[in-house]
Amino acid sequence: MHGHETTFEPARTASAAPQDPPTSDAGSPGTTGITLPAFGWTGVAIALHRLQQQPAGSIVVVHQAGRPPLVVDVESNAYWWDAPLATFPAEPVDVEVVVEAADPADRATRAPGADLDELLWLIGNHSFPGELAWWLQRDDRYQLVRWPSFTALPHTPEQLRMTAVLVDASLPVVELASATGSDPAEARRLVNAFSLMRLLRAESPELAGAGAGAGAGAGAASSSGSAAPAVVPAPQRRRAGLFARLRDLLGL
Secondary structure: OOOOEEEEOOOOOOOOOOOOOOOOOOOOOOOOOOOOOOOOOHHHHHHHHHHHHOOOOEEEEEEOOOOOOEEEEOOOOEEEEOOOHHHOOOOOOOOEEEEEEOOHHHHHHOOOOEEOHHHHHHHHHOOOOOOOOOOOOOOOEEEEOOOOOOOOOOOOHHHHHHHHHHHHOOEOHHHHHHHHOOOHHHHHHHHHHHHHOOOEEEEOHHHHHHHHHHHHHHHHHHHHOOOOOOOOOOOOOOOOOHHHHHHHHHOO
16 A cells, blocks of 8 residues: 555445444545445445546555455556456445555556446446435436447446437436436436546536526626626535435535
8 A cells, every 4th residue: 555545444234323424534535434334336436536526646446355456547547457347246245445645656567457437337337326426416417428338338228218318418317217217216327327437517407597597687787787686506405314414524
């Protein structure tokens, strides 16, 4: 290990009574010491998403019982894993996720890694079971910025239908499911995966309303000669509960 390490250790027993996450040490990243529920790939998805926002020369190392370690370098869009993706476990056992500083010497001598997109697709489809990823908002509208390479991604006809809709339209997840006759949980899984692959454009209803209000105000101002009042989006009310507190602590 090199430099400072941030460790996610999913709880081994999902039925255990939930507890408030411990606070992190001063000067440590906000994720230090967080214990996540036993949701398999969820901790990995959170770690990867955080590094996508601010890579800071770090890598993600995933340890699983009975499997070789998985190393992901977000900056180079590559991963290293001595296990074929055909054996990707939907429910990994005893997962430990470590975020550590990348060693420049290791990067210089390491063999080329595999393209990250297929791994992100699988992780996104198997994390946050049945729910949206914590950094996504239920009422936001989502649209694909480009068509994914489905020749390399294992997918279902249902996912293909939803993808075709997301290319042409910007929709909340519930409307995506309704428009394609899909299970809402499957629509959330698809959006989670595309978000982790950085293929989604998101638009919040508050910002869209503010833009429309500003445009209308500008027209009124030009005709009346007075300045239009600024439109400020209303703050979203956060839901109580363990997941909401974890999202606050993780900055999602």
